Amino acid sequence: MKLRALNIISEVLFFISSSGLLVIPFLNFEDDLSAAAYVVASLFWGGLILGIIIQIILFVTCKKHTKVKRSKTRRTVGVIFLISVIVLIPVMVFCSDNNFILPINLFLILFSAETYFVIKRMECLK
Secondary structure: HHHHHHHHHHHHHHHHHHHOOOOHHOOOOOOOOOHHHHHHHHHHHHHHHHHHHHHHHHHHHOOOOOOOOOHHHHHHHHHHHHHHHHHHHHHHHOOOOOOOOOHHHHHHHHHHHHHHHHHHHHOOOO
């Protein structure tokens, strides 16, 4: 039960980290970086690093369990990741002036990759 709670905590941390990318278009980069920019950066890196540490702990624990088949949910998240990666290049080329499309695409890439591993650990911890 503790390990499942850790997995959920890592998903929340990953969501906080990924959500930092959605805030970037609203930050003011004209002058010096504002305090909000530092808060967003610290939430991004803090959530990412803590989530990865928790996933490493769960990975070591899951090695002891038997392997499970891929679920449809994990496949769906993997497909979302691949589509987001494929769409990233045209977005960067054709919509480079748009401040909202690139952060949304990066959010989808990062969050779907993180969610894939959280679902994988969840299947192992059942």
